[in-house]
Amino acid sequence: MQDRDKVLIVDDEQAIVELMGLYLRSEYDVVSAYNGQEALEKIRSDKPDIVLLDVMMPDMNGYEVCRRLKTSVETQFLPVIMVTALSGKDDRIKGIEVGADEFLGKPVNRLELVTRVRSLLRIKHLQDKILAERNDALGYLDAAGFIVVVVDPDLRINLINRKGNEALGYEEFELIGQDFVKAVVREDMGDEVRTSLLxxxxxxxKLPDYWEIPVVCKDGRHITIRWYDTLLGGNGGEVTGLICSGEDLSIFSKDV
Structure with missing residues (x-):
C-alpha cells in the first residue's frame, strides 16, 4: 500500500484546524500545530509533504515561519499554502517575498482547498523525482576521482561535486550561485579566463582541449588545476552552460 501524503495544518484557532483537517483526512494524513514554533518542530519531527499556514499567529507569524522554511536547504522545496483573512495586495506580495507557493482566503472553501493541495503535491512529487535523479547523478560524480563544476551561461556555479569542494576547501553548498571566475580563479588570470569562457x-x-589554470582555495592556498571543459546544450541546440572537469596537478607534484 502506498504511503499517504502528510499535511501539516497550522493555525492558532483550533476550530479552523479541525475544519480543514475534516476536509482533508479522507485523502491525507493530517498533523496539527497551533503556533509558529510548534509548526517548525512538527516539520522537523513529522516531515510533512505540504504545510497549510495561518498568517496571523501571536508568537511567530506565518510570514516568518515561511521565510525560515524557504531559506533552509532541508525545507526549501516544501510547499506552503498561506491561509489568511487578509486580502490586501501588500499582504499577498509579502507572502510571495517569503516564498509562499499558494494562498487561500478565510473562510476556506472545501473544493478550493482540496484542489490546491492536490495540485501542489503533484508538483512536489515531480520535484522529488527530479531531485532523486539529480542526487543519483551527484552520487556518481562524487565517486569520480576528479573535480566537476557546472556553470550557467553567466558563469554562475550550479553544481560542484564532493571532490571539487574538498580540493578547494569549501562546504557542500558554499560555492553554489557564486561567479566561477571570481570565486576560484587566481585574480591575475581572471580576465583572460572570463573572456575565453564567455x-x-x-x-x-572553441574551447581548448585542456588548460591549466591557477585557482585559489578558501584558505588562500594556490593550486593548479588542469581543466577539460565541455559546452552543455539544451533540446533546441542552445548553449545552456559549461561542465568543467579537472584534476589537481599539485597532487602529482607532491608525489614526485
Whole structure:
C-alpha cells in the first residue's frame, strides 16, 4: 500500500484546524500545530509533504515561519499554502517575498482547498523525482576521482561535486550561485579566463582541449588545476552552460 501524503495544518484557532483537517483526512494524513514554533518542530519531527499556514499567529507569524522554511536547504522545496483573512495586495506580495507557493482566503472553501493541495503535491512529487535523479547523478560524480563544476551561461556555479569542494576547501553548498571566475580563479588570470569562457559560450570561439589554470582555495592556498571543459546544450541546440572537469596537478607534484 502506498504511503499517504502528510499535511501539516497550522493555525492558532483550533476550530479552523479541525475544519480543514475534516476536509482533508479522507485523502491525507493530517498533523496539527497551533503556533509558529510548534509548526517548525512538527516539520522537523513529522516531515510533512505540504504545510497549510495561518498568517496571523501571536508568537511567530506565518510570514516568518515561511521565510525560515524557504531559506533552509532541508525545507526549501516544501510547499506552503498561506491561509489568511487578509486580502490586501501588500499582504499577498509579502507572502510571495517569503516564498509562499499558494494562498487561500478565510473562510476556506472545501473544493478550493482540496484542489490546491492536490495540485501542489503533484508538483512536489515531480520535484522529488527530479531531485532523486539529480542526487543519483551527484552520487556518481562524487565517486569520480576528479573535480566537476557546472556553470550557467553567466558563469554562475550550479553544481560542484564532493571532490571539487574538498580540493578547494569549501562546504557542500558554499560555492553554489557564486561567479566561477571570481570565486576560484587566481585574480591575475581572471580576465583572460572570463573572456575565453564567455566567447565559447557565445559560440565565438572553441574551447581548448585542456588548460591549466591557477585557482585559489578558501584558505588562500594556490593550486593548479588542469581543466577539460565541455559546452552543455539544451533540446533546441542552445548553449545552456559549461561542465568543467579537472584534476589537481599539485597532487602529482607532491608525489614526485
Amino acid at each position: 566567447a565559447a559560450l557565445a559560440g565565438n570561439s
